[in-house]
Amino acid sequence: MPPYGWKGLPQDVVRSTLALLNDSSSSRLFERRWPDQCVRCAVVGNGGILRGSKQGRAIDSHHFVFRKDGFTKVPRGQRVRYIFIPSNERDYVMMSAAIEGLNVTSGHDKGDWPSRYFGFKPPYKHFKMLHPDFITYVTQRFLKSPLLKYSQLYMPCTGALMLLTALHMCDQVSAYGFITKNFADFSDHYYDAVMLPLLFYANHDMQMESWLWEVLHARKVMSLYKRTKVK
Known part of the structure; x- marks a missing residue:
């Protein structure tokens, strides 16, 4: 289903990139330390509700932390994994260059150095890519706008796909920095220097996503971080 999938993409680009993910670990986001381990995950969005919330320690207490692009410091290290959501050729080209330690040779990001974002030639096992069929599944089943x-035109927010991925992979999920009913009390992003209103774009359905998070929270499928505005 557009905008995901392989329709219209150069087959050689897709094939060469996926060939780099040639280990069995590429079929899993993470490994459990033992079969019956209860895996707790925190999913961190960019919402302004996080600014001044002092939730850093609570977030770090989880086994795994999912973060989206836009955070203030690029995380690196042996425990870091970079998850790509493929929507066009650009994503495959960037991932390939990052794994091989090269600059991007074509497309929108031509000349860019992925090492700025991922470090120099990190292990290929640190890179994951969501399968287009999985994205279609969660969109049709949970984000049916x-x-x-x-x-x-329509595509789910990156944060929504990230959160639903965690809900399918983890045993317990806590969501931080996602839209809540009182979103107008907070700035658009937690890193905004001044108060900026949340913007709604035609290609996303954030109101539907907000409703879904509230339902999943009420049914105890996940925990949605909420708070009132500090005066």
Whole structure:
């Protein structure tokens, strides 16, 4: 389903990139230390509700932390994994260059050095890519917005896909920095220097996503971080 999938993409680009993910570990986001381990995951969005929340220690107490692009410091290290959500050729080209330690040779990011974001030639096992069929599944099953009829326009927010990925992989999930009912009390992003209102774009359905997070929280499927505005 557009905008995901392989339709219209150069087969040689897709094939050469996926060939780099040639280990059995590429089929899993992470390994459990023991079969019956209860894996606790924190999923961190960029919402302004996090600014001044002092939730850093609570977030770090989880076994795994999912973060999206936009955070203030690029995390690196042996425990870090970079998850790509493939929506066009650009994602495959960037991942390939990052794994091989090269600069991007074509497309929108031509000349860019992935090492700025991922470090120099990190192990290929540190890179993961969501399968387009999985993205279609969670979109059709959980993010079934009326906007789906405009498939060339609508796409779920990156944070929504990240959170639903964690909900399918982890035993306990806590969501931080996601839209809540009182979103107007906070800035758009936690790193905003001044108060900026949350913007709603035509290609996302954040109101539907907000409703879904509230439902999953109420049913104790996950824990959604909430707080009132500090005066």
